[in-house]
Amino acid sequence: MGYIKKLLMTAIAVVPMLFGMGALAPSMAQSGMTCEQLWYERNAIYAAKGYCFKTQRARNVFGRGCFPPYGQLTPGEQRRVADIERWEVYQGCR
Numbered sequence: 001m002g003y004i005k006k007l008l009m010t011a012i013a014v015v016p017m018l019f020g021m022g023a024l025a026p027s028m029a030q031s032g033m034t035c036e037q038l039w040y041e042r043n044a045i046y047a048a049k050g051y052c053f054k055t056q057r058a059r060n061v062f063g064r065g066c067f068p069p070y071g072q073l074t075p076g077e078q079r080r081v082a083d084i085e086r087w088e089v090y091q092g093c094r
Contacts, residue, residue, distance in 0.1 A: 035088065038093060039088070041084055042081055042084040045077055045080060045081055046071050049069055050066055050067035050068060050071060051066070052066035
């Protein structure tokens with residue numbers, strides 16, 4: 001099974017580059033992160049941008065600190081969140 005996962009991650013990384021879509025594969029730094037660490041990293045990005053969290057878990061960790069721009073992310077932040085979400089799916093976190 002490890003070979004198949006490695007092959008899949010290679011394809012995810014290479015195919016977008018061949019078609020000029022940029023790298024869609026999650027960074028290798030995230031490969032060693034737990035589901036909890038990925039969840040925290042993803043939500044910390046939103047918290048820094050004033051997102052109004054709806055879940056009690058997120059409010060307990062990040063507070064209710066809603067402020068402008070209310071979670072609106074830059075394109076770079078959106079890519080980072082998408083990258084983390086891909087790792088969460090890959091690791092079966094969600």
